[in-house]
Amino acid sequence: MDNIAGSKSSLRWAVHLSVAFLVVLWLIPTVGLLVSSFRTTDQISTGGWWRALMTAEHNLILRTAPPSTQTQINGKYVVTGSLAKSGTDLDIRVWGVSSRAIDDYTPGATAKLSKGGEITVSKDGHYRMEHTLPFTGKRGTRIFLSSALPPEFTLDNYHKVLFDPKNVEGMGQAFLTTMIVTIPATIIPILIAAFAAYALAWMQFPGRALLVAFIVGLLVVPLQLALIPLLKLHLNIGIGKGFIGVWLAHTAFGMPLAIYLLRNYMVGLPKDIIENARIDGATDFQIFMKLIVPLSFPALAAFSIFQFLWTWNDLLVAKVFLIDSSGQTVVMTAKLVEMLGTRGGNWEILATSAFVSIVVPLLVFFSLQKYLVRGLLAGSVK
Amino acid sequence: MYPAMQGIMAIVGAVSVCLTYYFVSNWLLDNVFLPAKGAHISRNINRANMIRPWLFLAPALLVLCVYLAYPVIETLRLSFMQRQGAEFVWVGLDNYQQMMTEDKFWEALTNNVLWLIIVPAGATAMGLIAAQLTDRIYWGNLAKSLIFMPMAISFVGASIIWKLVYDTRPIDQEQIGLLNALYLFFGGDAPQTWVTMPFWNNLFLMVVLIWIQTGFAMVILSAALRSIPEETIEAAILDGANPWVVFFKIKVPQIKGTILVVWTTITITVLKVFDIVYAMTNGQWNTQILANYMFNKLFSANDWGVGSASAMVIMLLVTPILIWNVYNARQEQL
Numbered sequence: 154m155d156n157i158a159g160s161k162s163s164l165r166w167a168v169h170l171s172v173a174f175l176v177v178l179w180l181i182p183t184v185g186l187l188v189s190s191f192r193t194t195d196q197i198s199t200g201g202w203w204r205a206l207m208t209a210e211h212n213l214i215l216r217t218a219p220p221s222t223q224t225q226i227n228g229k230y231v232v233t234g235s236l237a238k239s240g241t242d243l244d245i246r247v248w249g250v251s252s253r254a255i256d257d258y259t260p261g262a263t264a265k266l267s268k269g270g271e272i273t274v275s276k277d278g279h280y281r282m283e284h285t286l287p288f289t290g291k292r293g294t295r296i297f298l299s300s301a302l303p304p305e306f307t308l309d310n311y312h313k314v315l316f317d318p319k320n321v322e323g324m325g326q327a328f329l330t331t332m333i334v335t336i337p338a339t340i341i342p343i344l345i346a347a348f349a350a351y352a353l354a355w356m357q358f359p360g361r362a363l364l365v366a367f368i369v370g371l372l373v374v375p376l377q378l379a380l381i382p383l384l385k386l387h388l389n390i391g392i393g394k395g396f397i398g399v400w401l402a403h404t405a406f407g408m409p410l411a412i413y414l415l416r417n418y419m420v421g422l423p424k425d426i427i428e429n430a431r432i433d434g435a436t437d438f439q440i441f442m443k444l445i446v447p448l449s450f451p452a453l454a455a456f457s458i459f460q461f462l463w464t465w466n467d468l469l470v471a472k473v474f475l476i477d478s479s480g481q482t483v484v485m486t487a488k489l490v491e492m493l494g495t496r497g498g499n500w501e502i503l504a505t506s507a508f509v510s511i512v513v514p515l516l517v518f519f520s521l522q523k524y525l526v527r528g529l530l531a532g533s534v535k
Numbered sequence: 536m537y538p539a540m541q542g543i544m545a546i547v548g549a550v551s552v553c554l555t556y557y558f559v560s561n562w563l564l565d566n567v568f569l570p571a572k573g574a575h576i577s578r579n580i581n582r583a584n585m586i587r588p589w590l591f592l593a594p595a596l597l598v599l600c601v602y603l604a605y606p607v608i609e610t611l612r613l614s615f616m617q618r619q620g621a622e623f624v625w626v627g628l629d630n631y632q633q634m635m636t637e638d639k640f641w642e643a644l645t646n647n648v649l650w651l652i653i654v655p656a657g658a659t660a661m662g663l664i665a666a667q668l669t670d671r672i673y674w675g676n677l678a679k680s681l682i683f684m685p686m687a688i689s690f691v692g693a694s695i696i697w698k699l700v701y702d703t704r705p706i707d708q709e710q711i712g713l714l715n716a717l718y719l720f721f722g723g724d725a726p727q728t729w730v731t732m733p734f735w736n737n738l739f740l741m742v743v744l745i746w747i748q749t750g751f752a753m754v755i756l757s758a759a760l761r762s763i764p765e766e767t768i769e770a771a772i773l774d775g776a777n778p779w780v781v782f783f784k785i786k787v788p789q790i791k792g793t794i795l796v797v798w799t800t801i802t803i804t805v806l807k808v809f810d811i812v813y814a815m816t817n818g819q820w821n822t823q824i825l826a827n828y829m830f831n832k833l834f835s836a837n838d839w840g841v842g843s844a845s846a847m848v849i850m851l852l853v854t855p856i857l858i859w860n861v862y863n864a865r866q867e868q869l
């Protein structure tokens with residue numbers, strides 16, 4: 154369209170900018186969660202994810218060692234040590250001995266303590282308390298400080314969420330459960346739908362048009378209607394809640410779309426090839442296996458992607474047909490909702506868990522997008 | 536690893552059962568019941584060809600009838616019944632009457648109407664804008680695939696993503712939610728708790744679904760825009776139409792049909808989605824919608840009667856689209 158009269162260069166710039174704006178707007182929420190999943194708890198609570206690359210500051214209240222550890226050096230009572238908890242670093246910017254004035258002193262300066270004596274705190278948190286009289290009391294002196302938190306990214310959250318055996322969230326287990334639900338629930342409906350779609354596309358029989366209309370109608374039926382009767386049915390015939398129930402349910406709920414998509418695609422296959430095969434004596438079964446299935450690969454791929462995304466991301470069907478009180482068969486989406494309730498504030502765990510569940514569909518999406526788009530178009534535009 | 540084994544066996548088992556069924560039933564038909572030889576050869580071949588489609592269709596039809604068609608009727612029946620112990624008793628319209636007296640139901644219905652207007656409109660409009668803009672630049676495909684991406688994310692995942700955007704911290708702490716940070720940056724006086732803010736919180740939840748559905752609308756509308764005959768646009772430009780006129784007067788009218796399809800598809804999605812509300816507010820703070828109301832009735836209140844009645848309300852809302860779709864499908868086949 155570049156060569157058409159009337160497209161001005163200022164307008165082209167506006168188009169580029171608007172698209173860039175749209176893309177950023179669409180990406181930002183996800184990026185925020187992704188960045189958060191690589192930050193530590195402290196980092197997350199001290200500043201928004203958009204500051205992840207900047208040094209943040211956080212205010213801490215730390216205690217010196219208790220007076221019981223004091224020693225006598227040259228006639229003075231001395232307590233020394235480090236304010237930093239083991240395994241953490243401090244980079245003190247300012248500090249003080251009162252909660253009202255945490256920025257009284259710079260690192261290296263010496264402050265007078267209210268109870269007598271003085272204290273010197275260095276940049277990395279090492280301190281030395283001195284007094285001519287013994288320090289008394291049970292607990293150490295409180296030091297108020299503001300420490301710099303350099304940018305830091307960590308894989309610890311992922312390690313904790315996926316592999317930590319003590320981790321009560323059990324996201325690793327849920328990941329496995331989701332896989333077990335998803336893979337059969339993707340493969341089984343394709344097989345059944347492909348035969349049906351072939352019959353509806355290429356075999357002549359009375360009532361065919363009516364059946365197609367029936368399937369188009371079922372495409373729209375809300376899942377909600379199926380819940381109670383099917384749960385009742387499953388309980389009555391003894392399937393109860395479990396994998397078999399959820400596979401059956403997913404197979405059925407994906408079926409209308411599968412048949413519709415595959416039939417639309419198969420109808421468009423070249424008539425000559427199929428007629429020729431018939432004339433050469435091929436049976437319908439042979440035509441289906443040797444001609445239709447290979448030729449319909451794009452449509453089969455498109456539907457598998459839909460069904461995979463849908464079953465992987467599903468919450469409702471799993472909650473109704475799979476998850477029982479044993480808690481052994483919780484899928485990731487259900488786990489995430491549970492966590493939203495119990496650990497709503499622990500963003501490092503929430504963000505990481507969410508990403509563990511999102512990453513597989515995203516990989517599928519980006520690697521197989523071509524088929525997905527083709528399938529969407531076959532399904533809705535004629 | 537026991538469930539994993541079960542999973543593998545399910546795949547192998549189901550696939551082999553299905554293939555065996557299709558193969559064996561087909562073989563039996565051709566060789567045992569109606570063999571294509573002997574005295575009745577032509578009659579047999581004709582009959583076999585009459586029966587074969589039904590062999591191919593049987594498993595699919597069985598699944599469709601048991602899992603989708605039967606439940607519609609059964610839910611309708613259950614909506615007139617009440618569970619007492621293990622028994623179901625006929626109660627007529629009691630469930631519907633009870634539902635009508637509940638404030639939560641009316642709240643859900645009103646909110647659902649809002650969702651049904653705002654989400655399809657928002658997603659279709661954004662999709663149309665995105666489709667039109669990305670079609671004109673060289674990195675359009677990359678942009679498209681990034682805008683399309685939320686489609687792959689689960690509704691629950693999207694809820695968490697947006698919950699971080701809407702996060703609220705007390706005023707004396709750093710805000711970690713983007714929306715509050717921006718609000719304070721542009722002069723807001725105190726951080727807002729977006730998800731509990733009456734009325735507006737509904738919009739904040741709808742944004743999540745619009746964010747997900749825009750990509751879908753964009754992909755389909757972009758294909759439709761490309762199929763518009765080039766001559767109509769060139770003629771308009773030669774006549775001196777500016778880009779706005781070309782877009783609204785030439786392009787949009789030509790893809791009206793596709794816009795309608797996109798709109799109705801998103802409408803159906805809106806009626807089915809319960810995950811977003813369930814994960815973000817569970818219907819508190821006046822954000823209830825029908826799908827979540829039904830789920831609560833079913834599993835929290837354990838009231839199957841009213842649950843079924845509310846499911847029928849959802850079905851009722853879908854029915855016009857169902858009829859329209861079936862009508863269109865019939866038209867195409869004729």
